Amino acid sequence: MRLFKILLVFIFFLLFSYFYLFNGAPSADVIQLRFVRFLLALFAGFSLSINGAVLQTITQNPLAEPYLVGISGGALIGYLIGLGVSLQSPFSLSLPAFLFSLVGVFITYKVASVKGSTRTELLVLTGVFINIFASSIVFLVAYFLNLSLDRIIYLLFGSLNIVIGDKELLFFYISIGLGFILEASLILLSRELDLIALGDEEAHSTGVNPEMVKKTVFIISSITTAFLVSFTGIIGFVGLIIPHITRSIFGKKHLTYLPSLLLTGGLFLLASDFVAKSLFSFELPLGSITSLFGIPFFFYMIMKRRHESI
């Protein structure tokens, strides 16, 4: 039964990828444009989901994800500060974004952790406030730098609609490749994460240093999220929905579950992006599509947890 489900996801993924790239007999140029977007969608889906998955494990909190723990918000603040000191390319903007995403996650984690595990309400609340703070800065900066409304919407709600010049193309491929490698390196921590999911005490007594694993995870997810935010803006809730669905299909062992997020996360983002760009004659912000699925799911999770804790 599980094998059948896995196969089904895989077939869907292949079909959709083919459709996404080759729909409507495109010319070679169009295929190349689409391929850049396809790679970015795949990376966004994988990155957001795997970061969500590992953050859920290390915070011992099934509601954690890059958006809700303030990593994305922090990254956006850094990005805007970068714009303020007249950095232009998304590559160079990744650096301040990374630094501030670390600040964001550090604040959230410090505020929300009580005796080793994080309090759900504190985690979500702090993350949300960091995001509101980031949005306020977006509007402030928009005034001073004369950002267009489109740009503001894309920053706050995400979009894969980016233009990469021919000169930057190679650099883009290399960066995305490195991003994939960084995310995939989290899979090497599978057994440590399996143990941390049982609690810090249990992990420590079995031979894991929880603090080391947590720091590694925070840094890797901050780097990758900062890179992603610099290219796509904030895409919320993917890191919440996809890990949950994937766990129910692929099981809870990190070694099998983390790699499969490439399929499920990739598929979800490709599908959302397809809806965003082809539902109307104009393009919708991608983050509004993912949030449309994500927020009801978020409420469902909270209700479920409430029942469980009674």
Place this chain on the structure above:
Amino acid sequence: MKVFEVEKLTFSIGRKKILDDVSFHVKKGEWLLIAGPNGAGKSTLIKIASGLWKKESGNIKIWGKELGEYSSKELARMMGILHSSFKPLYNISVLDFVRLGIYAKTGFLSFYSGRDKKDVELAIETTEIEPFLDKGILNLSQGELQRVRIAKVLAQNPRIIVFDEPLLHLDIKHKVWVLELLARLRASGKTVITVIHDFSMAFSYPDRFLLLKNGKITYTGDREKQDELVKAFEDTFEIRLTLKDDFLLPDKD
């Protein structure tokens, strides 16, 4: 041979001293029971002595070497710890759970070897958990869960066994089962350290006692001078006690 040695250990949270100048040692093959009223600092002591929390001052030595000089994996190969709280995030199967116990013995990303498999099988056999290997760890009764958690510790095959309140939430059948298991483990040469609330029942098992109150040691010694020992228990817990057939019971008269 001193397996475990704690010297002048101090630890505070804020301004409150949780542990105040605590010194004791455990010899090879000994069973030490740590007892004390609620808030005495027992669990804190276990958390610091096992390296989970950082000490403030003092020394902790295992086999004569400073605790800090061991890596996390080295520690786990020597010491199997059962902490009192257990809050897993996901519901994984009992078998997967017990298998995680061999983590410290394996290298980077390497999995099962023949010897590890034997350790896991032996742990499953010793704790008699075969009937529910396929169940989820969150779907077990308290007694079953405790046996499963102990199986994971035994799969580590440690020479020192540290159990923090292993009898908590258990019915009487499982309490006796845990105590008897610990007695067998000690008989096989392991060193045992336990924090046990229900000392009435456990009184006949350990070789030595360490009584704590408000972060300070009120008594440490073996059972040779029995009157003194009972007196120390009475003072520490502020209750009158009598020793009856190896059970240390509240005195109602």
